[in-house]
Amino acid sequence: MDVHESLLELIGNTPLVRLRTPGAGRTAPVYAKLEYLSAGGSVKDRPGLRMIEEAERSGALRPGGTVVEATSGNTGAGLAMVAAAKGYRTVVVLPDKSSAEKIATLRAYGAEVVVRPGGLPLEDPEHIVNLARRIAEQTPGGWFAQQYDNPANPDAHYRTTGPEIWRQTEGRVTHLVSCVGTGGTISGTGRFLKEASDGAVRVIGADPASSVYSGGDGRPYFVEAAGRFRHPETIDDSWPVSFHREVVDELLPIADRDALLTIRRLAREEGLLVGGSSGTAVTAALRVAAELGPEQLVVVMLPDSGRQYLSKYFNDDWMLRNGFLDGDAAHPLVGDAVPAELRERPLPYLHHRSTVGQALDALRARAAAGADPVLPAGPAPVAPGRQPTALELLGAASLEQLAAALAQGKAAPTDPIADHLTAPLPRFGTGERADAALAELTAAGCDTAVVVHDGHGVGLVGAAELKALLG
Ligand SMILES: Cc1ncc(COP(=O)(O)O)c(C=O)c1O
Incomplete structure (x- = not known):
């Protein structure tokens, strides 16, 4: 009988399938290791x-x-x-x-x-x-279980994932590309492949663009489960013991937008429905393969299925709201209010550790300049002047609400603004239609929203500007 006595026998032993996208045999073939076909649906x-x-x-x-x-x-x-x-x-x-x-x-x-x-x-x-x-x-x-510091985590990959890839490719693998979360996958698989190939296999980490592993400042990003976030107030950011940095030859930063557009293409063009970190890894793998010849062979780890992310990465509304889709240019779009050349300017916002007094000064300055006196607020940035991501804008403050709190004795100028924030401002992606955004803003009773491109706040837009766009 071809049967199994336990589900646990069906963990791992996942297939390698060639990606068609690199095309034309000019570059190295890229084989994807489909970890979503393991019994529980992921590399984990x-x-x-x-x-x-x-x-x-x-x-x-x-x-x-x-x-x-x-x-x-x-x-x-x-x-x-x-x-x-x-x-x-x-x-x-x-x-x-x-x-x-x-x-x-x-x-x-x-x-x-x-x-x-x-x-x-x-x-x-x-x-x-x-x-x-x-x-x-x-x-x-x-x-x-403590996966970040548990040697059994990389060891699982040293004993199974690495040997499988070596056997499946008959020792012809020359490059391994994998995301790094705890580091277990890349460390265990990479170590085995390096040992088996006498050091010939190159191991490449694919990393969300702001992750600290590849030199980013650690601000949050939208691809789940890969990379390393660093809160600005974290003091000791020791990396996981499960991540053996010496096994990795190179770490490539990959923007969320590229990763997410890649998985949407993989689903539509190849029938491969995979998660966001697979997009980070495949984007990196295609870049690596583009520099190689047909005699080399790239294996890329696809950690899980896209079914876990249907409400996010495969949902057009979610993608639009977070500024990952360009939208339908036949209509005036929210992004038209913040043209591309202005998106590099720092977003006006309040550091949540600043005081009520400092916030009032900033809000009064906005009022004097004729702008709606509200501002989004979030953690102080690690790198001065950098754009906060939409994920960091945790609240907002308005001149009216703060002045009322002061008058009623509910706030003092020396209080941290974090104690007096209201709900976050509405946000709209650059690709969203201006008419729908205006209707939503009006329904929310707000005058100002954060404009988001590629997951980052790139500007504030007022109802008046949206009306002007619509003519
Ligand atoms: C979807 C996904 N991608 C990537 C990773 C990173 O793998 P590792 O923790 O082995 O570095 C994980 C880990 O949980 C994951 O769940």
Whole structure:
């Protein structure tokens, strides 16, 4: 019989499929490793299984125990699937930017899900890693998987992903391209391929453009689960022990927009429905392959399926709102109010650590210049003058509301503005139609919105400007 005794036998052993896009045989062939075909639907089944097996072996996890992890989703699903198959309880702590589909998947496996705000400094006790550690300590039989620092994570890839690629390509692989989150995939797979090829295989990390791994300032980005975010108030940003930097020859920064447009093309042109980090990796792989000849062979890791992101990357409204689509130029667009040459200017906004007094000065200056006296607010930037991403604009302040709070004694000029913010300003992507944006702005009772291009706030637009655009 061709049968399996356990689902756990169906983890890994994923196929390599050639991407057609590079075309014409001029460049090196690029083979995609389809990790969404693993039993739990992602590259994280492998470390999920190995980390649990190692914990069982060491006695850290015993029958009736509870698996606890902090994760943006896939590791939780891998662990929850293996835990369900082996009879353990699972608790997963994840950041609120995780897609609804990922959270629902965890609950479907019977995991208890704790959602906490993402984007906190590492030292904050409410940071998901600190919270997961506490939950594990306080739960009888609790075991914290700790994928960032657990050697079983890269080891899973050293033992399975690397050997599979070597065998599948008959040792002809010359380049490995992978995203870096915990670093487990690239470190374990890369190390195996380097050893097997006597150091000939080049290992390339594909990184979201602002991730610190490739030299970015760590501001948030929209591709989930890859790269490394750094909160401006994080003091000690030690990289994960699971990331063996010495295995990686090069790290290529890839803009969110390029990554997301790439996966939309892969779905439509090749029938490959994959997640955002696959877009980051494929964009990098195509760039690498373009410099190579047909005798070389690139393998790119596609960590998960696009089904987890249908409400985001494959949803035109979401893509438009975040400035990732150009929109229909037959109509006046929001972006026409902030022409491309003006998008490099810093967005006027308030640092959330500034005081009410400083905010009032900035708002009065806007009023004196004839602008609507409201401003978006968010964390102080790591690099002065850089554009905050739309993900950082956590609130807003208006002259009217602050003046009223002062008059009523509810605010003092020395208070941090963070304590007195209102809801974030509405935001519209550059590709959205100006008429629809104006209607939405009016319905929200606001006069000003943030204009977003490529995920970044690039300007403020008032109702009057939108009306002027519409003639
Ligand atoms: C979708 C996705 N892409 C990329 C990664 C990064 O993989 P690694 O943590 O092995 O570096 C992950 C890890 O969770 C992931 O879930």
